[in-house]
Amino acid sequence: MTTQEEQRQAQDARLKKRMEGIKHKILVLSGKGGVGKTTVSVNVALTLAEKGFAVGLLDTDLHGPNVAKMLGADNAQLLSYDDGIEPFEVIKNLKVVSLSMAGHGPDTPVIWRGPLKIGVIKQFLADVNWGELDYLVIDTPPGTGDEPLTVAQLIPGLDGSIIVTTPQEVAILDSRKSVNFSKQLEVPILGIVENMSGFSCPHCGKEIPIFGKDGGRTAAEEMQVPFLGAIPMEQELMEAEDRGHHYIIKSPESISSKALRAIIDKVIETIG
Numbered sequence: 001m002t003t004q005e006e007q008r009q010a011q012d013a014r015l016k017k018r019m020e021g022i023k024h025k026i027l028v029l030s031g032k033g034g035v036g037k038t039t040v041s042v043n044v045a046l047t048l049a050e051k052g053f054a055v056g057l058l059d060t061d062l063h064g065p066n067v068a069k070m071l072g073a074d075n076a077q078l079l080s081y082d083d084g085i086e087p088f089e090v091i092k093n094l095k096v097v098s099l100s101m102a103g104h105g106p107d108t109p110v111i112w113r114g115p116l117k118i119g120v121i122k123q124f125l126a127d128v129n130w131g132e133l134d135y136l137v138i139d140t141p142p143g144t145g146d147e148p149l150t151v152a153q154l155i156p157g158l159d160g161s162i163i164v165t166t167p168q169e170v171a172i173l174d175s176r177k178s179v180n181f182s183k184q185l186e187v188p189i190l191g192i193v194e195n196m197s198g199f200s201c202p203h204c205g206k207e208i209p210i211f212g213k214d215g216g217r218t219a220a221e222e223m224q225v226p227f228l229g230a231i232p233m234e235q236e237l238m239e240a241e242d243r244g245h246h247y248i249i250k251s252p253e254s255i256s257s258k259a260l261r262a263i264i265d266k267v268i269e270t271i272g
Helices: 004-020 037-050 114-127 146-154 169-184 215-223 235-243 255-271
Strands: 022-029 055-059 079-081 084-086 088-091 094-098 133-139 160-165 189-200 227-233
Touching: 004 022, 004 114, 022 037, 022 146, 022 169, 022 255, 037 055, 037 094, 037 133, 037 160, 037 189, 037 235, 037 255, 084 114, 114 146, 160 169, 160 215, 160 255, 169 189, 169 215, 189 215, 189 255, 215 227, 227 235, 227 255
Parallel strands: 022 133, 022 160, 055 094, 055 133, 160 189, 189 227
Antiparallel strands: 079 084, 088 094
């Protein structure tokens, strides 16, 4: 019978081996909820996959796992075999893992303390059969608590963090905490993304700064980190995500799709 310490060492070895098969790892953070962090994570992964890269998308937001819903995979179920957990392939080149694919109903709350959450994230990292990937995109819950801390500490050689905010002052205040979180954990900062940067009126095309404008750019300049770009609000994008449609692929000429693609090109250029 193996001891708990032997089991832990075996899991650590599996985690290390899994991560060795992944070239680049990107952590997506936000200091505040509701700023569109998952929107950025999903569209970064979709665009990288469309470009021909082998991509994994890991949803570590255990209390509000929305990745599968946005990808139209909310009815998908993960399968577990002797050699590990099989991720769900949403489209060619894109594999996804989320707690919502593990039999938890959409209305069932996850009432877990820190140690259990840490254990689940570690299991995802150690036991999912990602295979050889060019990119692993990790969507985290808002804040600087157990989930992002666990990922940052468990994954060696993170390529960097993308920090998502809105232009609103209260969101900017919290995004600065995510910048300092990355600095303290020595995670390179790929840059700040300003989401909901003006609303594009579907009738007249005029941009309305509902949450303000340029707050993310100003924060990036003040904290001396890169500014990756601004994404405007579009009604069609919001509706597409609710329906699980891949908007950035199906509507490449929309202003939000173009803004997202420009951001992703900067990320690829930075990582190499």
